[in-house]
Amino acid sequence: MAFNRKNILSLNELTQGEIETILDTAESMKEVSSRDVKKVPALKGITVVNLFLEPSTRTRSSFEIAEKRLSADVLNFSSSQSSIVKGESLVDTAKNLEAMGATIIVIRHSMSGAPFVLAREINSSVINAGDGSHEHPSQALIDLFTIRQIKGGIKGLNVLIVGDILNSRVARSDIFGFLKLGANVRIVGPGSIVPKYFEDLGVQIFYSLEESLVDVDVVIMLRVQAERKSLEFFPSLREYSKFYGLNKDKLKIAKKDVTVMHPGPINRGVELSSEIANDPKSVILDQVSNGIAIRMAMLYLVSTGDKH
Amino acid sequence: MSLLIRNGRVIDPSQNIDKVCDIYIDKGKIDKISKKIKTPSGKNVKEIDAKNMIVCPGFVDVHVHLREPGYEYKETIKTGCMSAAAGGFTSIVCMPNTNPINDNASVTEYILLKARTEGIVNVFPIGAITREEKGEALADIGEMYEAGCVGISDDGVPVTNSNLMRRAMEYVKPFGIPLIIHAEDKYLSSDGVMNEGVVSTKLGLKGIPGASEEVMIARDIILSEITGAHIHICHVSTAGSVRLIRDAKKRGVKITAEAAPHHFTLTDEAVVDYNTNAKMNPPLRTQKDVKAIIKALKDDTIDAIATDHAPHSQDEKNVEFDLAPFGIVGLETALPLSLKLVEGGILSVSDMIKKLTIKPSEIVNIGRGTLKPGAIADVTIFDPEKEHEVCPEKFLSKGTNTPFSGWKLKGVVHKTIVSGKVVYSKN
Ligand SMILES: [Zn+2]
Numbered sequence: 262m263a264f265n266r267k268n269i270l271s272l273n274e275l276t277q278g279e280i281e282t283i284l285d286t287a288e289s290m291k292e293v294s295s296r297d298v299k300k301v302p303a304l305k306g307i308t309v310v311n312l313f314l315e316p317s318t319r320t321r322s323s324f325e326i327a328e329k330r331l332s333a334d335v336l337n338f339s340s341s342q343s344s345i346v347k348g349e350s351l352v353d354t355a356k357n358l359e360a361m362g363a364t365i366i367v368i369r370h371s372m373s374g375a376p377f378v379l380a381r382e383i384n385s386s387v388i389n390a391g392d393g394s395h396e397h398p399s400q401a402l403i404d405l406f407t408i409r410q411i412k413g414g415i416k417g418l419n420v421l422i423v424g425d426i427l428n429s430r431v432a433r434s435d436i437f438g439f440l441k442l443g444a445n446v447r448i449v450g451p452g453s454i455v456p457k458y459f460e461d462l463g464v465q466i467f468y469s470l471e472e473s474l475v476d477v478d479v480v481i482m483l484r485v486q487a488e489r490k491s492l493e494f495f496p497s498l499r500e501y502s503k504f505y506g507l508n509k510d511k512l513k514i515a516k517k518d519v520t521v522m523h524p525g526p527i528n529r530g531v532e533l534s535s536e537i538a539n540d541p542k543s544v545i546l547d548q549v550s551n552g553i554a555i556r557m558a559m560l561y562l563v564s565t566g567d568k569h
Numbered sequence: 570m571s572l573l574i575r576n577g578r579v580i581d582p583s584q585n586i587d588k589v590c591d592i593y594i595d596k597g598k599i600d601k602i603s604k605k606i607k608t609p610s611g612k613n614v615k616e617i618d619a620k621n622m623i624v625c626p627g628f629v630d631v632h633v634h635l636r637e638p639g640y641e642y643k644e645t646i647k648t649g650c651m652s653a654a655a656g657g658f659t660s661i662v663c664m665p666n667t668n669p670i671n672d673n674a675s676v677t678e679y680i681l682l683k684a685r686t687e688g689i690v691n692v693f694p695i696g697a698i699t700r701e702e703k704g705e706a707l708a709d710i711g712e713m714y715e716a717g718c719v720g721i722s723d724d725g726v727p728v729t730n731s732n733l734m735r736r737a738m739e740y741v742k743p744f745g746i747p748l749i750i751h752a753e754d755k756y757l758s759s760d761g762v763m764n765e766g767v768v769s770t771k772l773g774l775k776g777i778p779g780a781s782e783e784v785m786i787a788r789d790i791i792l793s794e795i796t797g798a799h800i801h802i803c804h805v806s807t808a809g810s811v812r813l814i815r816d817a818k819k820r821g822v823k824i825t826a827e828a829a830p831h832h833f834t835l836t837d838e839a840v841v842d843y844n845t846n847a848k849m850n851p852p853l854r855t856q857k858d859v860k861a862i863i864k865a866l867k868d869d870t871i872d873a874i875a876t877d878h879a880p881h882s883q884d885e886k887n888v889e890f891d892l893a894p895f896g897i898v899g900l901e902t903a904l905p906l907s908l909k910l911v912e913g914g915i916l917s918v919s920d921m922i923k924k925l926t927i928k929p930s931e932i933v934n935i936g937r938g939t940l941k942p943g944a945i946a947d948v949t950i951f952d953p954e955k956e957h958e959v960c961p962e963k964f965l966s967k968g969t970n971t972p973f974s975g976w977k978l979k980g981v982v983h984k985t986i987v988s989g990k991v992v993y994s995k996n
Contacts, residue, residue: 350887352887372890373890374890378889378890393774433773458765461767462771
C-alpha cells in the first residue's frame with residue numbers, strides 16, 4: 262500500500278491502511294537492525310533535523326539512531342542549547358531550518374498543534390515526536406507494533422488505558438491507533454482526568470479499575486503527574502495508587518495472557534507495583550528496538566511520500 | 570452640500586418603514602423620506618442612485634476594539650473607523666482595554682479627540698469598570714461619563730470579585746449607562762484556549778467550558794436584580810447563556826444582550842488544524858449553541874448583533890495555538906454574515922437591520938440608528954444580493970485575522986454616510 266503523505270502529524274488523520282503500512286515497513290526495518298552492519302542508504306544525502314523544544318532524551322535518541330541507520334545527515338536542536346531557537350518564533354525557526362536544507366524535521370514541542378504550524382509554513386516534511394497533550398504518534402505506533410507481534414493482530418482485542426487521559430498525548434494516539442485497527446478501547450481513571458468527551462470518540466469509559474479489567478488483553482499504564490497542579494484532579498498519589506494502581510491481584514481479573522505496557526518512566530508503587538514492573542511478561546523496558554524500527558519506517562515513508 | 574438618495578428600498582425599523590422611496594439629507598440631518606422628492610433648486614445637491622439597494626440607518630456596533638492608544642500596530646482609531654465605514658457601520662463603541670486602559674477621563678478625551686480628527690465614523694468610548702481592569706478598585710466612572718463614555722466594561726476580563734461588581738452596579742446606575750459584561754469565570758476557563766468538547770479533546774487543547782460564561786451571567790443577573798442596574802451581556806456564545814438571559818428578561822430584569830456573527834455562523838470545528846484565526850474569547854461553540862443563538866436572535870432574547878472586532882497582527886497570530894491572542898476582526902464581514910440569517914429565513918431583512926441599528930443604539934443610549942426627520946444623517950446603502958469573496962488583504966482594517974477568508978458571501982456595502990457626508994464608497 263502506498264504512503265502518500267509528506268508529514269506524520271497525528272494518528273487521527275491516518276487511515277487504517279496507512280497505519281498498517283507503517284507497521285509493515287517497520288518489520289523490514291527491524292530486519293535491518295538485526296544485521297551486522299545496521300545501516301541502509303535510504304536517506305543518504307538527506308538532512309534530518311531533530312527539533313526538540315521540550316526535553317526528551319529517550320525519544321530523541323531513538324529518532325537519532327533511526328536516522329543514522331538510514332544514513333541521514335542529522336542535526337539536533339534543543340531548546341536549551343540552540344541559539345537558533347532563542348527568542349525566535351517557531352515559524353522563523355522552521356524557516357531557518359528549511360533554508361539550511363532540512364528535508365525532514367522531527368519536532369517535539371510542549372504545545373498541542375505546534376507540528377501543524379510547522380507543516381503549514383514550510384515545505385520540509387514534518388514528523389510529530391510529541392506535541393503538548395495532543396498526540397505522540399511514534400509511541401502509539403510502537404505500542405501497536407509490539408502488541409501486533411505479541412498477539413498476532415489488533416482486531417478484536419480489548420485494550421485498557423489507565424490514568425491521566427486528559428493530559429496524555431500517548432493516550433490520544435493510542436486511542437486513535439487501536440480504534441482504527443479494530444480494537445475495543447476502554448479508559449479508566451479518576452472522573453476528573455477521564456473526560457466524558459472521549460465517549461464520542463468511540464471509547465468506553467470506566468471509573469473502577471477492577472470493572473475495567475474484565476476480559477482485557479492489553480493494559481497500557483500512563484504515568485501520572487505528581488506535581489502540585491495535579492492535586493486539582495485527585496487528592497494524592499497515595500489515594501490514586503489505592504484506586505488505580507495495578508498490582509498482581511487486580512491483574513488477575515484480566516485475561517490470563519494479558520500484556521501490560523508502560524510508555525514512559527514509571528512511578529514505582531504508584532501506577533504499577535514492583536512485582537508487575539519486574540515481571541518479564543510485562544513489556545515495559547523492551548520497546549527500544551521496536552522504537553527504532555518504527556521511527557525508521559516513519560522517516561523512510563515521509564521521505565518517499567507525496568511531496569505536495 | 571445636500572444629498573438626495575433616490576429609489577432605494579428604505580428600511581428603518583425605528584419607524585417601521587420598508588418602502589421604495591427617496592431620502593433627502595440637508596445640513597447633516599435627515600430632512601425628508603418620501604416618494605419622488607423634487608430636487609431642491611438653488612442648492613448644491615448630490616444625487617445617489619440606490620436602485621435595487623437597501624437604504625437604512627447606519628449600523629451601530631457596540632463591541633469594537635480600536636487598539637489605540639497603545640497597540641497601534643494592531644489597529645488605530647483611523648483604520649478602525651475606515652474598516653467600520655467599509656462594513657456599513659457609522660457608529661462604533663470602543664472597548665477600554667487599550668494601553669493605557671481607558672479607566673480615567675484623560676484617556677477618554679484622548680480617544681474622542683483622535684476620533685474627531687482622524688476618524689471617519691462616530692466613536693463612542695466605553696470606560697473601564699475597575700482601575701486598569703484589575704478588578705480591585707472602581708475606575709473614575711463619573712468623570713469618564715462626563716467625558717463621554719457611554720457604558721462601562723472590563724471587556725477581555727471579568728470582574729471576579731462579586732462584591733466589587735455589586736458596588737459597580739450600584740454606582741453606575743444613577744448615571745444611566747449600562748454595565749457591559751464580559752462573562753467569564755476565570756477559574757473555570759483556567760488556561761483554556763478553545764471550547765471544551767469533543768474537538769478540544771481530539772486536538773489536545775485546553776477547553777473553556779460553556780459553564781465559565783454561564784456561571785458569571787447567572788451571577789450578574791442576580792446582582793442586577795438587587796441593584797436594578799442595566800446589564801448588557803457581551804458576545805453570548807452558549808445555549809445555557811441564552812436560557813439564563815431569556816428567563817431573566819421574562820422576569821423583568823434590566824438586561825440586554827449581543828451576539829457576534831462568528832458565534833452564529835461557526836462551530837468549534839473551525840479550530841481543526843489549529844487555525845488561530847478561529848481563536849477568540851468566548852470561543853466558537855457547538856452546533857447546539859449556534860442553533861440556540863440563532864433562535865435567541867429571532868425571539869429577541871438577543872437584542873443586537875455586535876462584532877467584537879479584535880484586530881491582531883499576523884505575527885501574533887502565526888504561532889502555536891496556545892500562544893496566539895484571542896480575537897478576530899469583524900467589521901467588514903458582519904453584514905454579509907448577518908444576511909445569511911435573512912437568506913436562511915431566520916430574520917426578516919428589517920429585523921436584521923434592527924439588530925444592527927436602533928437596538929444597539931438603544932443599549933448605549935446614543936440616539937443613532939434611525940432615519941427620523943431631524944436625526945443626524947448616518948445612512949448605509951448596501952446591495953444585499955451582490956456576491957463577493959472575503960479577501961482579508963483588501964480589508965481597510967489593519968487586522969487580517971478572520972476565519973472567513975475565501976468565503977463567498979452575499980451583501981456588499983455601497984455607500985456609508987456619516988452626518989450627511991459620504992465617508993465610504995464602493996468603487
Ligand atoms: Zn469580551
